Amino acid sequence: MTENGRTMASRIVSNRVVAGLLVAIAALVLAQPAFAHEQAGVGGGLISGLLHPLTGMDHLIAMVAVGIWGAQLGAPAIWMLPITFPIVMAFGGVVGVLRIPLPIPEVIIALSALILGAAVAMRLRLPFAAAAVIVAVFAVFHGHAHGAELPGSANPLAYGVGFVVATGLLHLCGIMIGTLTRWPAGERLIQGLGVVIAALGGYFLAQSLGAAA
Amino acid sequence: MNLRLGRVGIAAAMLFAQAKAADAHIIASRLGDFYTGALHPLTDLQDIIMWSAMGVLAGSLGAAKGRWLVLVFPLGLLAGLVLSRFFGVVSAGAAVDAGMILVLGLLLAAAARVPTTLLSALAFGLALMRGAANAGDLGPDADRLLFAAGLASAGYAAITLTMALTLAFRRPDAAPAIAWRGIAIRAVGGWIAAIGLMMMGFALAT
Numbered sequence: 001m002t003e004n005g006r007t008m009a010s011r012i013v014s015n016r017v018v019a020g021l022l023v024a025i026a027a028l029v030l031a032q033p034a035f036a037h038e039q040a041g042v043g044g045g046l047i048s049g050l051l052h053p054l055t056g057m058d059h060l061i062a063m064v065a066v067g068i069w070g071a072q073l074g075a076p077a078i079w080m081l082p083i084t085f086p087i088v089m090a091f092g093g094v095v096g097v098l099r100i101p102l103p104i105p106e107v108i109i110a111l112s113a114l115i116l117g118a119a120v121a122m123r124l125r126l127p128f129a130a131a132a133v134i135v136a137v138f139a140v141f142h143g144h145a146h147g148a149e150l151p152g153s154a155n156p157l158a159y160g161v162g163f164v165v166a167t168g169l170l171h172l173c174g175i176m177i178g179t180l181t182r183w184p185a186g187e188r189l190i191q192g193l194g195v196v197i198a199a200l201g202g203y204f205l206a207q208s209l210g211a212a213a
Numbered sequence: 214m215n216l217r218l219g220r221v222g223i224a225a226a227m228l229f230a231q232a233k234a235a236d237a238h239i240i241a242s243r244l245g246d247f248y249t250g251a252l253h254p255l256t257d258l259q260d261i262i263m264w265s266a267m268g269v270l271a272g273s274l275g276a277a278k279g280r281w282l283v284l285v286f287p288l289g290l291l292a293g294l295v296l297s298r299f300f301g302v303v304s305a306g307a308a309v310d311a312g313m314i315l316v317l318g319l320l321l322a323a324a325a326r327v328p329t330t331l332l333s334a335l336a337f338g339l340a341l342m343r344g345a346a347n348a349g350d351l352g353p354d355a356d357r358l359l360f361a362a363g364l365a366s367a368g369y370a371a372i373t374l375t376m377a378l379t380l381a382f383r384r385p386d387a388a389p390a391i392a393w394r395g396i397a398i399r400a401v402g403g404w405i406a407a408i409g410l411m412m413m414g415f416a417l418a419t
Contacts (some may be wrong), residue, residue, distance in 0.1 A: 021225075022222065022228055083396070083399050085321070087318075087407050090406075090411045090414075094413065097418045098412040133322065147411070147414065157258050157259065157262075157408070157411075160411030164408050
């Protein structure tokens, strides 16, 4: 090999070394911790808790339906609901955390969406006590599911804060939608929404019973 | 030229790999423990929830009852630090903390007319517990006086601001047109009680 050839080869090797080092530096500087599975720590617990009621469609539609039905029923349901529902649901959460089994939880949760959706669609006017008992039973089952599915590495308190806040906000969302009942067109829209919620509840019920794919 | 670049690259890579956070100013020297005491409660979710719940409860009861807490709460934190220092009391335990959050939430959700004496006793008890819990993380080299001053200042600021914000939101003797504000505060109480109940479950499960 000539002198020129050796110099050129040396330059190519040096360029490769520099390029490799630049890549290594970039990798070091831009490196982030890997959270491959469950969310960890306080931030992870908060995110898991906030997202848990939002990512399960059966939970989400049932919580919104509770808010809409409360708005349809008017006082005192409309203001008792956001105050008491989280407490009853947290009771269910405690049962779930303590691993105390409840009978056919998936079926009851699906049934909650079906019944609450139907109540909204039919503008079902029950006495407040009867409506409160129905909602309370469903609240215990929904809370149980949240408690039982607590991610192992997440901060439990942060998870609890997240899921209580997310559920409360879903109710608020339902109550806001429920205020449309003041207008005739809004009332029809809400009843249509009730039909959709009931239909989805029926689908989840069939799924939990093994009748749907 | 390229070999020189390579050496510079290696040196840069070593520097990047060994880089640490810069503690250039006040946190690590002189008044550092004051800031440690003031910021320490922010690092614990229990402190944030309990202090906020106490402030919202006091604010919901009105200025005449709540103003006592401006003095009682920081004094309770200091008493907790003293308890921890001389009697080795560190933390009341997760179940007691959960019980306190549950009680505060239920009082708020029920819109209970808590007497001033009971409110002050609750605030002092809570501050005592949290003062001792915060002192548990104090290092052997920390300046306890500065830490106590920081913690008491944080307690004063947090409780006063939360009460003031709640009072401003609620407005005295809310008229029917703004009655929803009272309901919103009670709903927050329901959320706080639910969090306390959940925490109780976690404490019982572990």
